[in-house]
Amino acid sequence: MKLPLPTLILWAIALFVTTIFCWILGDIIWHGIGQISWQFLTTEPRNAGREGGIAPILISxxxxxxxxxxxxxxxxxxxxxxxxxxxxxxxAFGRLVRRSLDVLAGVPSIVFGLFGNALFSIKLGLGFSILSGGLTLACMVLPILIRATEAGLQTVPAEYRLGAAALGLSRTTTLWKLLLPAATPGLVVGLVLGIGRAIAETAALIFTSGYVDRMPESLLDSGRSLSVHIFDLAMNIAGGDANAYASALVLLILLLLVNSIATWTTQLWL
Known part of the structure; x- marks a missing residue:
């Protein structure tokens, strides 16, 4: 059976995107799999990251x-x-908040980095620290998480609320037992997208959590994230490509694990 032209175009676009993804993934696996070992995951970087592992990077x-x-x-x-x-x-308040969230979701990460540096690192005196980086990432993740969860709650049929009211259930019980479980897919989407953006963020963390690659002792210590480590090895360190590929592969594995854990936890809760 001959497929219509719009269907062929959609299949071609999907095939193109899949091919690009597989090419990038294959390149990272090809160059990085040879560097992955238990020693790589449990030792500290040496020689500016060209040698050694990424244990402090993973902890940070x-x-x-x-x-x-x-x-x-x-x-x-x-x-x-x-x-x-x-x-x-x-x-009016609701429209203002929703419009503000939509704008914030599209703000470049470098702007969040400068904001986090000015507020958390300088104004609040947290300096270049893990706490500053985490709080900055929270500001970035909030718009995505809020809008996705709100969309999930709005898709819950009104009959759920009316039925709960007819049975005399409190608003808290209705939210916890009926609405939130029904809106779980939207919450999971927002959570996964937020974690994906946070764990792969680079620009915002350079200005907040810093570059230090030693093992952190507290949340007020500076810490280098995996994404910043990959950027530094690939752009600033001659001869750091091998460990950069290996770190990128570890980052992809972490993203896959986070997605799997979020899905499993959701099914368990439901």
């Missing part, structure tokens, strides 16, 4: 991401509930 990345999620999740879900359940679409 995990701490930055942990700070980001600890701040953005409660704020994001709470704000989404406020907008979806307690603020009508005609409300």
């Amino acid at each position: 990345t995990g701490l930055i991401l942990g700070v980001c999620m600890a701040v953005s999740l409660p704020l994001g879900v709470g704000t989404a509930i406020l907008l979806a359940e307690f603020t009508s679409t005609e409300n």
Whole structure:
């Protein structure tokens, strides 16, 4: 059967995107798989990162991401509930907040980096630290998380709310037992997109968490994330390409693990 031209165009676009993705993924695996070892994952960088491993980099990345999620999740879900359940679409405050979130979602990461440096590093006195980097990433993730969760809540049929009210359920019970589980797909989408943006961010972290590649002792220590490490090895360190490819492969594996864990946790909760 002959396919219509629009269908052929859509299939061609999908095939093109898939090919580009497979080419990039294959290139990273081809150049990076030989460097991956237990020693690479558990030792500190040496010779400006040309030798050694990425253990402090992994710890710093995990701490930055942990700070980001600890701040953005409660704020994001709470704000989404406020907008979806307690603020009508005609409300001026609601329109202002939604428009502001849409604008913030498109702001370049370098702007967030300068903002985080001015507010968290300088004004609040946190300096170049893991805490500054995590708080800056939380500001970046919040618009995506809020809008995705709000969209998920808005897709829940109104009959759920009416039925809960008819049964005499409290607003809190309705939210926790009915609305949030039904809106879980939107929450997971926002969470995965937010984590993906946070864990792969470079520009914002250069101005907030810094370049230091030693093992952090607290959240107030400077820490280098994986994305910053890859950038530094690829752009500033001659002979650092091999470890840069290996670090990029580890970053991709981490993203895959995060997506899998988010999906598994969602299914377990449901």
